Each structure stands twice: as C-alpha cells, then as structure tokens.
Amino acid sequence: MNCPNFQDYTRNCLKEYPTLIRYESFMKCESEDYQRCIFYHILRSDFRCKHLDSCLKMFPDEIPTFLMLISKDKSIYDFITKPVHDYCLSKENYMQCARYKIKEEGKQPPQGLNPDGKNVNIINSIKKQKIVIEGFNHTKP
Numbered sequence: 001m002n003c004p005n006f007q008d009y010t011r012n013c014l015k016e017y018p019t020l021i022r023y024e025s026f027m028k029c030e031s032e033d034y035q036r037c038i039f040y041h042i043l044r045s046d047f048r049c050k051h052l053d054s055c056l057k058m059f060p061d062e063i064p065t066f067l068m069l070i071s072k073d074k075s076i077y078d079f080i081t082k083p084v085h086d087y088c089l090s091k092e093n094y095m096q097c098a099r100y101k102i103k104e105e106g107k108q109p110p111q112g113l114n115p116d117g118k119n120v121n122i123i124n125s126i127k128k129q130k131i132v133i134e135g136f137n138h139t140k141p
Helices: 018-022 032-036 038-044 052-056 063-072 074-088 098-104 122-128
Strands: 130-133 136-139
C-alpha cells in the first residue's frame, strides 16, 4: 500500500513542505514503510503547534539529508520523532516545548534545539551518521 499523500507519482506533502523535493527517494512513499514518515504523521495530525512549520523550515538545506539518516535506523528515527509527537502534535503538551517557549518570547531558538530541550548537532549528525547530543553520541548499531 502506498502513502495516501502519494498520488499519481506525486507526493502531496510537497505542497506544504516543498523542501522535501531534495529528499531523493520515493521508496518509502511507495511501501508500507510510509507509516514511519514523520511528515505523514504531521499531515494526519488533528493538532499542530503554531510554530511547527517554522521550526521545520529552520533547516531547509539539511533536512533532506537528515531525513535520510533518521530513516536508516529505527532507534535514531524514534529518538528524533518522539519529541515531535510528544510536543509539536500534542494539544496537551505543546506549551512545554523548549522551542515554543523561546519563540513565544519573540526569539529564534538555536539550530538543533529539540522540543524536549536537548540540543542535537544536525551538521555533525549528518557527517558522522550518528546523533550528536550535547556531548553524548548515539551511534547506529
């Protein structure tokens, strides 16, 4: 089964997230694995934090490469997407998000700041193909 957002060989998710065009593979969209796509969950969610899109668009050049990294390993995928589910898509918890609090003060959160307050070094994570968190490295098994 294909992703519901994959129609006529076009990902409708690109309408909301055009940067994803740089993500080179449609393989996930054409398989049952589409359910492990964070954008699928975002688009299907009944609630989204008002800052979610601006947070996602903060890394337009790095996101496609980073998506390829997190889709290779389930533990890395879970680590990165859990805060999105727990904060950005949670009507009950979104105001506890570290990024939300900073944005509500009218400031720009630092690049790599996760909703749970952990800082993920996106660039180093891409280069090393492991999650680099404030001095703690989570390496793919």
